[in-house]
Amino acid sequence: MFQNYTKEFAYNLRLSYPVILGMLGHTFVAFADNIMVGQLGTAELAAVSLGNSFVFVAMSLGIGFSTAITPLVAEADGAKDQAAGKSALKHGLVLCTVLGLSLFGLIQVCKPLIHHMEQPPEVVELALPYLDLVAFSLVPLIIFQAFKQFSEGLSQTKYPMYATILANAVNITLNYLLIFGSFGFPKLGIVGAAVGTLVSRVIMVAYIWYLLKRKKKFESYVTQFNFKKIEKKVMRKIISLGFPSALQMFFEVAIFTAAIWLSGVLGKNAQAANQIALNLSSMTFMVGMGLSVAAMVRVGNQKGLRNHKDLKRIAESIFFLTLILEVVFAAIFLVGRHWFPTIYLDVGDIANQADNTEVIIVAAKLLLVAAFFQISDGLQVVVLGALRGLQDVKIPTLITFIAYWLIGFPISYYLGLHTDLESTGIWIGLLSGLTASAVMLYLRFNFLTKKYINQ
Template sequence: MGMLGHTFVAFADNLMVGRLGTAELAAVSLGNSFVFIAMSLGIGFSTAITPLVAEADGAGNKANGKSALKHGLVLCTILGITLFGIILLCKPLMYHMRQPAEVVVLAMPYLDLVAFSLVPLIIFQAFKQFSEGLSQTKYPMYATILANVINVVLNYLLIFGSFGFPKMGIVGAAIGTLVSRIIMVVYLWYLLKSKKKFSDYVTNFNFKEIQKKVMHKIIGLGFPSALQMFFEVAIFTAAIWLSGVLGKNAQAANQIALNLSSMTFMFGMGLGVAAMIRVGNQKGLTNFPELRRIGKSIFLLTLLIEIVFAALFLWGRHWFPTLYLDVNDLANMADNNEVIVLAAELLLVAAFFQISDGIQVVVLGALRGLQDVKIPTLMTFIAYWAIGFPVSYYLGLHTELGSTGIWIGLLTGLTASAIMLYIRFDYLTKKLIAME
């Protein structure tokens, strides 16, 4: 639920902005494509904190747990500010990406505010990953639920100008996102500070004492983890840009399918966090047979859940897109109907890659728990960019499949990633057990 909260912010934005028209929905998609790439680096980097805290917790070493949080906070804050600056520098690229002109004009002011919201989001991630490393996943969940409630309320007030508030369109959605993320990090810190179990961890930091060894450890785990998530999110972002070349309706349909898939993906990602925590605990205890058993149990649970999601997508693929658009809007009826048809085709492909997507992210979590990040990073690059993207590019822009071809490429990349990562986990755990 905590992971789903990040995506639900975008879901609420898309549902409400979609009422303004397909150009506004496409603009949110284009703006978020830059933010999602940066967010993937921030979230991926912050995951380095969890296995270190989980290992320290398993070994009963409280000082190492606090040290991981302190150094993680410093690095996440620096990273958040850096990513915000990079997005601002990259904004002019939108004029050179063959995107619809009206979409680019709408996306520019939206992007400024949502990009800045990355700073509190990545700081929040540091506290979240620490809390989860101590097996306490409910407090970050509470914070994300509160953030989503605030986001929905502000969206309603500022997008449509309700109750006397100014009507700001998609800029109102961006303000809602920024304010909700600032409140989210403040509230989580307050929750942890007020609990006796965590108070010593999250207060009285001495930031003057920074240890190079701990910084290098977090960077050594965090940078490859960030790249793993970056390679996956970047191929989905490439799908947004390729769809934009096909037109605003193709891009809007892609955004609908991507937003729905992102929400189901977060269930797999949440289970990946569970795998990272429990594998990290067993690594601290050096109980490798139990580590392997727990990992495979979580993989099986993920498979069963993703099969349910696949069935749900097949059942509702024609209905789900209607939630994002005003089907009674006569002026935009032709565009809306085209988007609904295109989105239904994409959800057919998305139904099948639910399984691959869930398996690859949960196995990746287990490998992070083992603190094995370098080889999996190479595997994800090969899967998404040597296998998946060429298929997306060729089928999407050089065949009649169009948007559907782009998503067949995504399915191919995810499946390759799931297979290679599972083989890696199986090999490593057998090796660890044999060495005992």
């Protein structure tokens, strides 16, 4: 019985590990940013958190939209229809470029709201110049996503990983030079971190295009686009899949953003502690995200082949593998919860010792809750990936809205701001929302696959 699932583990990991490493790369850069910025002080760390909170909400919409490209390319690949695969990429690139520019504009329009959110004034002042540059870096990031999702749809998960590794090396180097003013470079503080992010994302787009163009197998896909000929039917297909996927990602990212803002109401130390716990959790979440792509591609392929029994078995093998890995991560969080926060701060800084000690104590409590939500978070994103592979997006969007905003957020708000639990209460709300999402999405997947098998 178990062998039916475990025999798929090796292939699932082979398909997902480049995605995991690529996504971990993004998170590792945020990790490096946070460690470098944390050396400047807790206000700077909180400012990066506040600035990124705006960008993450916009980014979730862009990345969510781009995920529509993967199942369309995977299905075209399964059906050996190269023209449909190229068309999905071309139309996806147009949409992602327009979306990136629109989201940058939207952040500029929403920026004044930052003054009315009851955030610490010193944090707001630091966050604004950082936000401008990081917001513009959304444009190349979302264009990169179109290439990434296309590449993954063809089960070629290594190229986005290579581009991300190069971008990370550029980002960390520029961060070191510009945050601290090393080797004669100007000392720009957290604005230096934003410059590093922008430059590295431009390089990332150029490099993935170069990698794909160089391979004979993909050259015809990524060259000689006729952008004058845009088909409404293909655009509608991508939008009909992409818009609900964008909303799913938006509902989840928005509740984590709400956690950042609620923490800001509690003060800069609560916000800094929240940023540490969030950054650590996002690293393990990337493993779930990578397996989610494997689920989306493999389910999309089986859908193209109309092989529904294997579709269900393969998807459940990925769910099972995710559960095992997330339990391991939960154990690591439990054991290391007091030590991990000390990596982010200058513990020997006597002037800020009281602030740093408070941040470490609060972050350790948050990591206790985060240990348990590893499991729910990993499972919900992988089941969501399988549902995207089935091109089922509308009901899952409703499920994510109910889980995060009708269950999770009210709990976070009440326990965080109206009880003594404070920061821990905010995270108990996040745990509740993720668990509700995982359970309801799995019930949806089970219902659909049984229906397909019995047809």
